[in-house]
Amino acid sequence: MEIELQRKLALLLRETRTAALGTLRNGAPTVSMVTYAFAEDFSAIYLHLSHLAQHTQDMEKDKHVSLLVAEPDDGREDPQTLARVSIRGYAELIPLGAPGYNLAKNLYQARFPQVMSLFEFGDFELWRITPKGGRYVAGFAKAFNLTADALKDIASL
Amino acid sequence: MEIELQRKLALLLRETRTAALGTLRNGAPTVSMVTYAFAEDFSAIYLHLSHLAQHTQDMEKDKHVSLLVAEPDDGREDPQTLARVSIRGYAELIPLGAPGYNLAKNLYQARFPQVMSLFEFGDFELWRITPKGGRYVAGFAKAFNLTADALKDIASL
Numbered sequence: 001m002e003i004e005l006q007r008k009l010a011l012l013l014r015e016t017r018t019a020a021l022g023t024l025r026n027g028a029p030t031v032s033m034v035t036y037a038f039a040e041d042f043s044a045i046y047l048h049l050s051h052l053a054q055h056t057q058d059m060e061k062d063k064h065v066s067l068l069v070a071e072p073d074d075g076r077e078d079p080q081t082l083a084r085v086s087i088r089g090y091a092e093l094i095p096l097g098a099p100g101y102n103l104a105k106n107l108y109q110a111r112f113p114q115v116m117s118l119f120e121f122g123d124f125e126l127w128r129i130t131p132k133g134g135r136y137v138a139g140f141a142k143a144f145n146l147t148a149d150a151l152k153d154i155a156s157l
Numbered sequence: 158m159e160i161e162l163q164r165k166l167a168l169l170l171r172e173t174r175t176a177a178l179g180t181l182r183n184g185a186p187t188v189s190m191v192t193y194a195f196a197e198d199f200s201a202i203y204l205h206l207s208h209l210a211q212h213t214q215d216m217e218k219d220k221h222v223s224l225l226v227a228e229p230d231d232g233r234e235d236p237q238t239l240a241r242v243s244i245r246g247y248a249e250l251i252p253l254g255a256p257g258y259n260l261a262k263n264l265y266q267a268r269f270p271q272v273m274s275l276f277e278f279g280d281f282e283l284w285r286i287t288p289k290g291g292r293y294v295a296g297f298a299k300a301f302n303l304t305a306d307a308l309k310d311i312a313s314l
Contacts, residue, residue: 017236020177020225022186028221029179029186033241033294054292064185068177072229078271079174084190114235135211137190 005138006154012083013038013069017111021047022066023058030058036067037108042155043148045087045129046104048115052123059091065129080140087134087151094126101126162295163311169240170195170226174268178204179223180215187215193224194265199312200305202244202286203251203261205272209280216248222286237297244291244308251283258283 021034032055037046045067049056059065070084094101104126109116118124134146178191189212194203202224206213216222227241251258261283266273275281291303 016230018227018230018239020179020188020227022177022179022188022223024181024184024186027181028245029181029188029223030243030245031177031179031186031188031223031225032243032292033225033227033239035236066179066186066188068188068190070175070177070190073173073175078269079192080272082175082190086187086189088185088187112235115237135189 001136001144003157005136005142005144007157008083008138009085009136010042010154010157012071012085013042016069016071019045020068020070021055022068023055024062024064025054025058030055031068034067035112036069037104037111039107040155042131042151044104045089045131046108047091047127047129048108048112048118049125049127050123051125056125056127059127060093063090063092065089065091067129078140083136083138085134085136085146087129087131087146089129089131091127091129094128100128104128158293158301160314162293162299162301164314165240165295166242166293167199167311167314169228169242170199173226173228176202177225177227178212179225180212181219181221182211182215187212188225191224192269193226194261194268196264197312199288199308201261202246202288203265204248204284204286205265205269205275206282206284207280208282213282213284216284217250220247220249222246222248224286235297240293240295242291242293242303244286244288244303246286246288248284248286251285257285261285 071082137143228239288305294300
């Protein structure tokens with residue numbers, strides 16, 4: 001993949017704030033909107049979710065998830081040329097006080113300062129998604145498969 | 158649900174051009190970006206997809222899908238207040254010449270005139286998603302379950 005397209009992907013993951021999270025519910029895929037923070041080295045994606053939310057309950061039952069991060073539609077003639085990346089991975093709860101909890105909390109709060117107060121609610125939990133691979137569509141007919149290692153390499157750009 | 162929130166939903170579904178499609182792949186949810194056209198009465202969602210695309214092959218194996226349509230991030234302080242709707246449904250191929258094919262083609266082409274030429278490729282197919290229900294989040298702590306009938310009622314607004 002050209003270095004320019006790799007840089008575009010790094011920027012997309014860092015600048016976008018919302019993603020579409022796919023979880024499994026009663027054997028069917030379900031997609032919901034989440035806000036996310038990426039680890040600096042792209043080795044993990046952090047979500048801060050209500051324990052009561054349906055997607056949270058889905059992940060408790062089945063850890064397989066998919067996360068789509070897409071360039072916002074800017075009204076261009078052909079929206080199929082918008083860049084997007086679909087990352088598949090495994091979700092796990094980060095218990096309060098577990099290793100990595102504070103790192104994830106700090107990353108998330110740096111990105112979404114307005115959620116500070118939600119960390120005081122016992123109802124909200126931090127989740128880590130570990131990428132296993134993905135597919136990056138940089139535009140029409142420009143699609144690339146990604147490994148978790150390729151994603152980490154891109155984080156250094 | 159207040160009429161104002163219903164109108165907001167109708168507008169969201171009509172004005173947005175891209176959605177996150179959740180399909181099932183090897184037992185795991187997978188999310189990809191698609192462009193879509195809604196039937197006037199919100200009874201169906203039409204997609205125009207390459208037969209070779211992974212999501213198309215997923216739907217051939219399992220018809221359960223989910224479609225997330227979200228308000229684009231406008232940079233507001235709290236992106237959790239963005240409106241979005243997640244629709245679950247069943248996907249089916251509309252074979253060339255089958256009842257409804259021309260209706261769907263015309264709707265889709267009216268929305269995406271630049272794809273006209275793709276209809277000449279044998280590789281592209283029209284798919285119909287029939288909504289079975291959904292969940293509408295109009296903003297923070299404003300969430301509503303939707304039946305397929307409620308969706309049709311909203312189409313008349």
